[in-house]
Amino acid sequence: MVSTFVKPMHREGVKFVAIFAAIAAGLFFVTPVAGWLGVGITVWCYYFFRDPERVPPERDGLVVSPADGIVSLIEPAVPPTELGMAATSLTRVSVFMNVFNCHVNRAPTAGQITSIAYRPGKFLNASLDKASADNERNSLRIRTEAGDDLAVVQIAGLVARRIVCWTSEGDLLSTGERFGLIRFGSRLDVYLPPGVTPKVRIGQTMVAGETVMADLGETAGSGQPR
Known part of the structure; x- marks a missing residue:
């Protein structure tokens, strides 16, 4: 109990x-x-500041939610330019955390951090679409063993005033491994690789490190291996 x-x-x-x-x-x-x-x-x-243990799925190639919260946006968007990724639209899935969610952030998939970039900015309501472009953010580019690149972005919100990231470029992360935290309300964006479709819907409740967001082994809309 x-x-x-x-x-x-x-x-x-x-x-x-x-x-x-x-x-x-x-x-x-x-x-x-x-x-x-x-x-x-x-x-x-x-x-x-609670930090419960989470059990990620065992199968390789799955993308899990990096944060507790609600899926607030699913849309095409260009990843942050500071990560050096191609300037083409990818599917972006945004998870909004309110002040009652657990705010420890976890790696969406296993891989190596090839780039980390912090950019100062505003503190707009993190549930707004323009928060991705205007708010303070910290971006990570992760390359999987299969060679897929995806990005996960910590975004400060209306109340959040501190983004914490304790990983470094070159670090190897396992799926669901803790990599950072945002204090007092915020949002996490995940940019999926080309051809990968999300398995979640807007309004869905997410559990960091456990809820499957996408499968890197499937093509968009087909459910078949890439």
């Missing part, structure tokens, strides 16, 4: 929980109502 409700917390959240807890303790000297409100905010902060 305890493991059902109490999840591990990522180290990035320790200082924030400590700050909120100290403020909550101080508020009890003002009024018990304010103190208990502070306790509630502290519990929410812990919940925000």
Whole structure:
């Protein structure tokens, strides 16, 4: 029962929980109502930084969701220019995270990081289409063992003010491996390789590291191997 409700917390959240807890303790000297409100905010902060274990699918070539949240957009788009990918439209799947979702980001597929590029920008509502172009972002280009290139982009949102990425160029990632985190509401975009069609729909709830987003071994719309 305890493991059902109490999840591990990522180290990035320790200082924030400590700050909120100290403020909550101080508020009890003002009024018990304010103190208990502070306790509630502290519990929410812990919940925000939770880091549960996830079990990715075993089959090679699958693309899983890099984030918990809701599929907000599926559309053709050109990947971020700073990654050095071809300036042609690819299928982009966007997963929007609200402030109650787990915000630890996971690798959508196994492969080597060939490029990482950070770009400062605005803090528009991450659910908007133009957030991909205008907001602060951190982009990763991943090359699979089969030679497919795809991109995953961390995008700051209206509340998010800090993108964290603890991987480096040249690192090898396994499917579902943790690679970063965005604090307090944001979005992840995945640019699929040419000819790969998504297996999800707008409005679908995604579980990072587990929900299958696409199959790199299938051609678009055919369900047959490429």
